[in-house]
Amino acid sequence: MDSDEASKRAARLAQCISGALNLAGLLASPRAARKLGVMPSREHAVEHLTDLLTVLGEGPDAGLSAGARPLDAASEVERLLALCRDWSPSPDIPAEILRAARDVLVAFAIPEPPGGWDDWEGAPPEAPPEPEDQDPRPPPTEAELAAIPDTATFAAALVWCGYLASPKMVAKIPPADLRRPALGHIDSLLDTFRPIRRNQPETRAWWLALLERLESFRALCEAWDGTTAPPMPLQEAARAVLMYLNHKSSSEEYEALDEEVSPFYLQPPGPRGG
8 A cells, every 4th residue: 555545545444434524514503504505416415425335334343334323323314415405505405404414513512503403504615635744654554554443433433532521521420431432533534534645835734733632632531540430621622622623613612512421431442553
């Protein structure tokens, strides 16, 4: 495997989820759709959602097949995909597609933007492409590539971070239960992003800053033994990581997060690699 192929493999998970969730965000927001005017084609929507279903079904064990994990993202994506196949895209998004898109975002622990999806007008316009500048880091090693987690493990880590970022969820979960999978989940995030290489300075700086946040987050977690509630700096670190990844979220959304606790996200991720 050459270095270019390795980088593409390492980035595929993040790129696939990002593309599909950007689409879901557009389909979840009627104002963003009307502001855009020209909607993505049906083929575009179907391709992104199908790609997401494909990576949801990948993994080293049979239990990772779509819909077979406690993370019920596949069923939500399948419902949105089925609706998009029968829809002629227009800025007037049917109510059932709005609901399905929002359900997909909830399944991936993406909080509503300030004011809710009904008032969100979409992301700001993208900046022009950056000039090329070869990433000075060596290509990812085979061990780093083998350690990249599957989609369900990555998403479980995000959900666990949401638990830790929310005072209401922290109050529901015994500290020892919240601490048990902590390092495993943070390592899943680190293992996802460490192999990524970028030849654009600003983009590379964004990824490196994310890695620094995750390393600091891990250090705070190592210092917490789980005998008492997680200290506030640790909760704030979890919130900061999620906000950095989601861009449009605010701390108030995590203050308000209150949902049923799933024991699945309180178990350490299984071994991988090799």
